[in-house]
Amino acid sequence: MMTLQTSDFTPTLTTLSLGLAAIWAASIFATVVYRLFLDPLSKFPGPKLAAATSLYEGYYDVIKRGKYIHKIEELHQRYGPIIRINPHELHIYDSNFYDHVYNGKGKWEKSPEYTRSIDSGTSVFGTVDHDLHRLRRASLNPFFSKQKVTALQSVIQDLSGKLCTKLEACKGTDTAIDLESALGDFSMDVISEYCFDTKMGRVDRPGFSSDFRSIFRGLTELGHMAKLTPLVMMLFDSLPDNVVLFLNPRIKMLQEYDASCLALAKRLLRAESEGSWEDKGHPTVFREIIASADLPPSEKTPERLQAEAKVIINAGTVTTSWALTSALWHLTDNPDQLAKLRAEIRTVMSDPRHKPARLQQLEQLPYLTAVLNEALRISTGVTARSARIAPDRILMYDNWEIPRGTAVTLTAAHVHFDPAIFPNPKVFNPERWVGEAEARQRLERYLVVFSKGTRGCLGINLAWAELRIMLSNLVMRMDLVPFETTKDNIELYSDMVVPEPKNYQEPAQFLIR
Numbered sequence: 001m002m003t004l005q006t007s008d009f010t011p012t013l014t015t016l017s018l019g020l021a022a023i024w025a026a027s028i029f030a031t032v033v034y035r036l037f038l039d040p041l042s043k044f045p046g047p048k049l050a051a052a053t054s055l056y057e058g059y060y061d062v063i064k065r066g067k068y069i070h071k072i073e074e075l076h077q078r079y080g081p082i083i084r085i086n087p088h089e090l091h092i093y094d095s096n097f098y099d100h101v102y103n104g105k106g107k108w109e110k111s112p113e114y115t116r117s118i119d120s121g122t123s124v125f126g127t128v129d130h131d132l133h134r135l136r137r138a139s140l141n142p143f144f145s146k147q148k149v150t151a152l153q154s155v156i157q158d159l160s161g162k163l164c165t166k167l168e169a170c171k172g173t174d175t176a177i178d179l180e181s182a183l184g185d186f187s188m189d190v191i192s193e194y195c196f197d198t199k200m201g202r203v204d205r206p207g208f209s210s211d212f213r214s215i216f217r218g219l220t221e222l223g224h225m226a227k228l229t230p231l232v233m234m235l236f237d238s239l240p241d242n243v244v245l246f247l248n249p250r251i252k253m254l255q256e257y258d259a260s261c262l263a264l265a266k267r268l269l270r271a272e273s274e275g276s277w278e279d280k281g282h283p284t285v286f287r288e289i290i291a292s293a294d295l296p297p298s299e300k301t302p303e304r305l306q307a308e309a310k311v312i313i314n315a316g317t318v319t320t321s322w323a324l325t326s327a328l329w330h331l332t333d334n335p336d337q338l339a340k341l342r343a344e345i346r347t348v349m350s351d352p353r354h355k356p357a358r359l360q361q362l363e364q365l366p367y368l369t370a371v372l373n374e375a376l377r378i379s380t381g382v383t384a385r386s387a388r389i390a391p392d393r394i395l396m397y398d399n400w401e402i403p404r405g406t407a408v409t410l411t412a413a414h415v416h417f418d419p420a421i422f423p424n425p426k427v428f429n430p431e432r433w434v435g436e437a438e439a440r441q442r443l444e445r446y447l448v449v450f451s452k453g454t455r456g457c458l459g460i461n462l463a464w465a466e467l468r469i470m471l472s473n474l475v476m477r478m479d480l481v482p483f484e485t486t487k488d489n490i491e492l493y494s495d496m497v498v499p500e501p502k503n504y505q506e507p508a509q510f511l512i513r
């Protein structure tokens with residue numbers, strides 16, 4: 001009788017493996033050949049390696065930690081104002097072209113490569129399709145209008161007052177405060193109370209040992225890897241909660257927040273279906289979505305509401321707290337500017353502890369606006385490239401025809417540091433925003449920190465209200481003195497979705513005097 005030996009299989013398995021490897025290599029070869037010679041984007045300048053594979057971008061962003069933003073600038077100097085920076089994306093370095101791509105005219109989609117680095121596609125932020133985005137955004141817009149923010153300013157005032165009182169308790173002590181985290185706690189409390197009528201009580205907690213900075217900055221670490229392959233986020237999302245917690249125990253706070261958003265969404269949906277909805281007079285984002293007559297039931301599931309809550313809190317906290325931290329560091333570094341700012345605020349706030357100024361008064365102060373414009377410019381908000389795609393038309397840049405459906409980006413930081421628009425761009429100079437209305441408006445066109453157009457920031461009015469109220473209360477109530485903190489803790493060094501300074505492991509710390 002014939003016996004079957006393991007070795008009888010060996011040639012077959014080897015042949016099979018080799019065959020598969022050959023098919024895989026051939027498909028990669030074909031993809032590269034297509035990208036380099038046949039793809040409509042192949043006519044655009046740029047390094048061939050970047051056109052052939054996303055690993056080129058990955059090297060700068062994953063291995064060298066968020067440095068593609070600077071490499072792209074270098075590539076523009078070599079190849080010109082429009083270049084292909086990865087197999088699917090064109091990048092333009094021309095501040096005057098920003099609002100040709102980021103605007104509200106015609107259909108604009110987002111690129112899935114970008115959105116998947118932050119969101120699974122269920123929230124307004126992560127929506128790729130133009131029409132679905134319009135529908136989702138329309139239900140939220142009224143809630144974030146200027147009128148609504150002005151009406152709900154007491155939420156911001158109360159929390160700002162609480163944080164100032166807590167900071168004042170450290171006056172004259174040697175407690176060094178991680179200001180970004182303290183301000184992050186404030187922003188998170190504002191958003192959860194303003195948007196969801198839920199108190200997180202982060203400012204109320206004793207002490208300043210906040211987990212805010214490590215959590216939110218840590219969240220962006222996966223972003224660049226997720227851009228390279230969808231598998232990263234799929235894997236991360238499919239991990240059970242306790243595994244995620246084991247890998248990063250600090251994430252607990254966000255898990256609890258996610259769970260409470262889901263519970264709240266379920267409660268409200270149940271109340272709606274039972275007709276027991278109790279109107280407490282404080283609108284919430286969830287209620288706006290549930291009440292929207294235009295959104296179909298599939299848009300009102302608890303999971304969708306939860307996704308919206310998550311993205312709003314993520315988008316609104318690190319950004320606002322970083323802009324404030326940057327403003328305060330630069331002001332302490334420029335005592336003349338701080339004195340000028342205080343003199344202006346004093347005209348509407350003679351007793352900061354007991355009678356803080358109203359938002360409408362603060363909005364009339366030109367130097368306060370100038371300081372914040374400059375802080376927003378130099379701190380630059382979001383560093384991630386957010387591509388826009390015109391799905392139905394050819395775009396023109398100079399004599400270049402950009403095929404329909406192509407991902408096109410400009411980088412906000414390149415505009416904010418363009419010396420032709422902002423001379424000495426690395427210098428904090430609020431004075432550049434003071435002057436004739438016409439010149440100021442011209443300059444404001446280039447402040448793109450909130451992006452522009454249909455996909456621009458949803459929370460811009462809320463952000464401005466927080467910035468004005470918090471900065472004016474802080475500078476009028478105390479002196480902040482940087483502690484072991486230099487520009488290396490503040491200046492943009494890497495793009496980790498949000499700006500990251502060189503000394504990113506150490507927070508910007510301040511003593512209170």
Ligand code: HEM
Pocket residue numbers: 124125126137191311312313315316317319320323380381382386449450451454455456457458459460462463
């Ligand atoms: C200084 C503070 C802020 C800055 C610099 C900022 C910046 C931005 C930028 C650049 C975008 C566009 C991103 C993209 O193109 O993909 C954006 C979108 C968004 N922001 Fe803000 N943001 C700030 C505050 C806020 C606040 C306070 C909230 C909410 C409470 C918020 C909620 C959102 C949402 C939901 C989106 C997505 C909008 C959409 O896709 O329709 N942001 N933000």
